[in-house]
Amino acid sequence: MKIFIEWLTGAGLADESEILGLSDDEIGGIEQARSISLPSDYRKFLSQCGRYAGLFGRDIDILYPNFLSLNKEFYEIADEFGIDYRPPASAFFFSAYQGGSFHYFLCGSDDANIYVLNDGDTVPGVVSESFTSFMLNAISSYQDAFFQNPDKSWML
Template structure:
């Protein structure tokens, strides 16, 4: 009951962010447990870590609204990653390792870029290692 009362004191955006985070934490829990607030040079400059993660859904909606594409993001999309305010990565909560979709500013559609969240992580770390051999 105390949690419910506390949640009601938050603004609509704060409540939405809290709910989004619970869903994202459930699906990406192992990653967040290990990485949490940072992961060395991996994802450096990318908004994917706590606490920035909490506002990404709102920021993605705001970006798409500014671009006149407010209906592009599915209502059940869970935005877990943004890069420099022009790239949005999200998943739909349909499985324990859901596909990841991506949008870049300048596009008019969204693409399913990875078949799973785990393949997103593997590809991202692989891309990092192509440029820098050290993960720290």
């Protein structure tokens, strides 16, 4: 099921021709380079639209290859601003907004929560109970930003 593609096209953020995912080999390379196993919902997102997703993700680092450096960037910013919190070693940062808001999940765990650490936070908060629900809300927010009174029937 290509749920992420359906949501992006349904929200009017992209035509299918504007959506491009990563290959299984590319996703496997990311896992191998980090010695992790990515959650299945995130793997589906990457395979469906992880490289390009139309209007979605243009102002955040959520698409390939931008997310690859987020773990390193988080620690650099944490050191610069004196943030003592360090996430578990299994944390995978998949999204950041202007270096001030970082989202991550834990790999190899039954914990499917999406965590966020914003400017000024000393500990993360849970922003979503799953990657899929995080993406549903993110795509809906993008639709709201681009269109006045958008049709939300794609969310049903």
